[in-house]
Amino acid sequence: MDAQWLAMPILQQLNSGVLVLSTDYHICFYNQFIERRLGVPLAEVRHKSVFDVFTDLPEAWLKRKLDSVVALNAPVFSSWEQRPYVLKLPHLRPISNVSDYMIQNCSMLPLLHPHTGETFVCLLIEDATDVSLYQQELQRNMQALQQANRMDGLTQVFNRSYWEQLLNAEILRARRYHQPLSLILFDLDKFKQLNDIYGHQGGDYVLVELSAFIQSLLRESDLLGRYGGEEFGIILPNTGLQGASEVAKRICRQVAAHPLHYQQQDIRATISLGVAELNPHRQQDVHDLVQCADLALYLSKREGRNRSTSYRDELRHYLQKITESAH
Ligand SMILES: Nc1nc2c(ncn2[C@@H]2O[C@H](COP(=O)(O)OP(=O)(O)OP(=O)(O)O)[C@@H](O)[C@H]2O)c(=O)[nH]1
Numbered sequence: 001m002d003a004q005w006l007a008m009p010i011l012q013q014l015n016s017g018v019l020v021l022s023t024d025y026h027i028c029f030y031n032q033f034i035e036r037r038l039g040v041p042l043a044e045v046r047h048k049s050v051f052d053v054f055t056d057l058p059e060a061w062l063k064r065k066l067d068s069v070v071a072l073n074a075p076v077f078s079s080w081e082q083r084p085y086v087l088k089l090p091h092l093r094p095i096s097n098v099s100d101y102m103i104q105n106c107s108m109l110p111l112l113h114p115h116t117g118e119t120f121v122c123l124l125i126e127d128a129t130d131v132s133l134y135q136q137e138l139q140r141n142m143q144a145l146q147q148a149n150r151m152d153g154l155t156q157v158f159n160r161s162y163w164e165q166l167l168n169a170e171i172l173r174a175r176r177y178h179q180p181l182s183l184i185l186f187d188l189d190k191f192k193q194l195n196d197i198y199g200h201q202g203g204d205y206v207l208v209e210l211s212a213f214i215q216s217l218l219r220e221s222d223l224l225g226r227y228g229g230e231e232f233g234i235i236l237p238n239t240g241l242q243g244a245s246e247v248a249k250r251i252c253r254q255v256a257a258h259p260l261h262y263q264q265q266d267i268r269a270t271i272s273l274g275v276a277e278l279n280p281h282r283q284q285d286v287h288d289l290v291q292c293a294d295l296a297l298y299l300s301k302r303e304g305r306n307r308s309t310s311y312r313d314e315l316r317h318y319l320q321k322i323t324e325s326a327h
Helices: 004-013 032-039 059-073 129-149 158-178 191-217 241-256 285-304 315-326
Strands: 019-024 027-030 076-078 104-113 118-126 181-189 221-227 232-236 260-262 265-266 271-279 306-312
Touching: 004 260, 019 315, 027 032, 027 221, 027 306, 032 260, 059 076, 059 104, 059 241, 104 241, 118 221, 158 181, 158 221, 158 232, 158 285, 191 232, 221 285, 232 241, 241 271, 241 306, 271 285, 271 315, 285 315
Parallel strands: 271 306
Antiparallel strands: 019 027, 019 118, 076 104, 104 118, 181 232, 181 271, 221 232, 260 265
8 A cells, every 4th residue: 555645644633743854954844733833834934944933942952963863864862851842832731830832852853855865854843741740740749758758747847867867967077077066955844744734735836836946046057856755956067065055055045035825825944955066086976976965965954954064074974973872
């Protein structure tokens, strides 16, 4: 069967754009897919330079591609991820929140005229608007999921597992660049009592409000995370013990002076804090550093709460002594 008569109707019905150019970039043919979107009949632009008809074409880039198709007699592909579109055409979709133009994959194929031996280049334009839309949405969802995986559901500060990853990374960074690094652990005082008085919801309210308040007192580079029930940690990059200790005292003071209003009642909450600095002469990991800050926090609780203690090695001996004398 002579299949030539099939070619033109199929070409015109194709759900892809077909544009044929001469080697000097003149338009020889485009199908209805392009004609409908461009709104210009082929007869009007045949033999015109493609750059005069599609005035937004990246001329130098396209000429390089077309010349290479002709010179190598081999196809070239341009994906929408590299370049969202080659021909600026509307996408004919009633969607307003994507690109106004059709996102495209474009294959450029060499064509040899069977009788004259003349070379042409066929640009095959595939509409990738839906694919790009789905991919953008997928990326948005993945980012949201990733964000949710990192945050504590109640307080919206980092959750423990992500905060520990951050602490690990900050320890490595501090060691690598010989920078100081400090850690503050803090715990709400008599929180059980607060829960008993105001109920679990009142307790939750305090956790939410206080973590937002403390976050607002910190630098953007400081990293606040919820370590456990009513225990939190703050990583202070590039901060030595003295600086961190000042930060801790300031937070302690400001929390105590910050009334929380819950169901027409004023709640006064206080916190106890422990501060530790990464020891540059010792191989400390996350666990060791947290343990030092935790010990300092324990002493803050023991000394009467609503205060901050900075870790020093002597504290271990002191702690040993007081636990021995307690037995
Ligand atoms: N509302 C609320 N309470 C919590 C949450 N997580 C832990 N808690 C409560 O926090 C309380 C902690 O009690 P304790 O460990 O005895 O400490 P505390 O009462 O704060 O006493 P000190 O730490 O010694 O000052 C417990 O009653 C927990 O049930 C939470 O997400 N929401």
